Amino acid sequence: EARARVVAARALVDKRAIEDEPHYGINTGFGTLAEVRIGKGDLEQLQRNLILSHAAGVGSPLPLPEARALMLLRCNVLAKGYSGIRPETLELVIEMLNRDCIPVVPERGSVGASGDLAPLAHLALVVIGEGEAFLRGERMPGAKALQALGLKPVVLQAKEGLALVNGTQAMVAVGALALLRAEALADIADVAGAMTLEGLLGSHHPFIAPIHEVRGQSGQITCAAHLRALLADSPLNASHQGPDCTKVQDPYSLRCMPQVHGAARDGLAFIRDVLTREANAATDNPLVFADTGEIVSGGNFHGQPVVMVLDLLAIAIAQLGAISERRVEQLVNPMLSGLPPFLAKNHGLNSGFMIAQVTSAALVSENKVLAHPCCVDSIPSSAGREDHVSMGMAAALKAR
Numbered sequence: 001e002a003r004a005r006v007v008a009a010r011a012l013v014d015k016r017a018i019e020d021e022p023h024y025g026i027n028t029g030f031g032t033l034a035e036v037r038i039g040k041g042d043l044e045q046l047q048r049n050l051i052l053s054h055a056a057g058v059g060s061p062l063p064l065p066e067a068r069a070l071m072l073l074r075c076n077v078l079a080k081g082y083s084g085i086r087p088e089t090l091e092l093v094i095e096m097l098n099r100d101c102i103p104v105v106p107e108r109g110s111v112g113a114s115g116d117l118a119p120l121a122h123l124a125l126v127v128i129g130e131g132e133a134f135l136r137g138e139r140m141p142g143a144k145a146l147q148a149l150g151l152k153p154v155v156l157q158a159k160e161g162l163a164l165v166n167g168t169q170a171m172v173a174v175g176a177l178a179l180l181r182a183e184a185l186a187d188i189a190d191v192a193g194a195m196t197l198e199g200l201l202g203s204h205h206p207f208i209a210p211i212h213e214v215r216g217q218s219g220q221i222t223c224a225a226h227l228r229a230l231l232a233d234s235p236l237n238a239s240h241q242g243p244d245c246t247k248v249q250d251p252y253s254l255r256c257m258p259q260v261h262g263a264a265r266d267g268l269a270f271i272r273d274v275l276t277r278e279a280n281a282a283t284d285n286p287l288v289f290a291d292t293g294e295i296v297s298g299g300n301f302h303g304q305p306v307v308m309v310l311d312l313l314a315i316a317i318a319q320l321g322a323i324s325e326r327r328v329e330q331l332v333n334p335m336l337s338g339l340p341p342f343l344a345k346n347h348g349l350n351s352g353f354m355i356a357q358v359t360s361a362a363l364v365s366e367n368k369v370l371a372h373p374c375c376v377d378s379i380p381s382s383a384g385r386e387d388h389v390s391m392g393m394a395a396a397l398k399a400r
Helices: 002-017 031-035 040-054 064-078 087-098 117-127 142-148 160-165 169-199 209-213 218-231 235-240 257-279 304-332 354-370 392-399
Strands: 058-061 101-103 106-108 132-135 138-141 287-289 294-296
Touching (some): 002 087, 040 160, 064 087, 064 101, 064 169, 087 101, 087 117, 101 117, 101 142, 106 117, 106 392, 117 132, 117 142, 117 160, 117 169, 132 142, 138 142, 169 392, 257 304, 304 354, 304 392
Antiparallel strands (some): 058 106, 101 132, 132 138, 287 294
């Protein structure tokens, strides 16, 4: 089904490419140069030049899992049949992915509109036999990697270069893998919090279901249920309920775990929803509608929906870290815990976990800086044609 869609869209591009009427990115320049007509004899060179000029990223390469995710997501977009790429070009990218030939993609250089141009251009370099690739983990020239696999680079035809570089797949690749780690951290935060509660002989009562049901926040309800399951049948809690217990209320970092952890869980659920839609979205420009015969310029490459949730991802995780550090303080501070200072035997001779709390504080403070949103920023590019950009890749790297 995907192949049929791709073939139909390509047929429309081939038809438009030989017409005298200008069609953006097919027989014109790009961005501010969209008004420049390109002769029919130069259409192949136009697409090649686009890739070579846009592969201007800097910094460390994306880690291989993120680069693989970038390739997979881009293939998914191209397979929808709205990009106008040839099947053989798409098949080469899929074959590279399947055979562990992963382009070297620098992390930085994207402002998130017209999508992740620089990262995607570095992906496309290997497709045309340029750039560098990791072949089974070994870095080498892209042409050498293809040759080692018996694969041939493609000569890009009309619109194919543009089809390879327009879209939000770099920010989604980095952001989606960060989200998966964050979802694991949300569970780990509950486990760490439950263990701290036990060590401090905290009360389980703040986690009973009716408290959370009357507020109705789903993440809070989920977290409270998780804490109840973790703390069920606790002998430590039974000892806390005796007549000698003088505690009336625990500090917020213990008592309010469902409220704080739950808010993070709600954020992660929203982020998952947005990123799932984006991973399956057509983000090309122009879009090719084979069923109506239209090729239409739009702005689906703009990363604003993604950047906002990736900023939220950083904020949610920063809060999990902040409340966790406060629980570390509750454990190591003898004025708060009633336990030996810094949980050390022979304190004074031994410092115990004194600097574990300092390290936690350092990380929490750094997270506060990283939680500053990227989505409120913009900087014009392409001589003002791209006058509002998303900074989506910056948000993804920051969230990571």
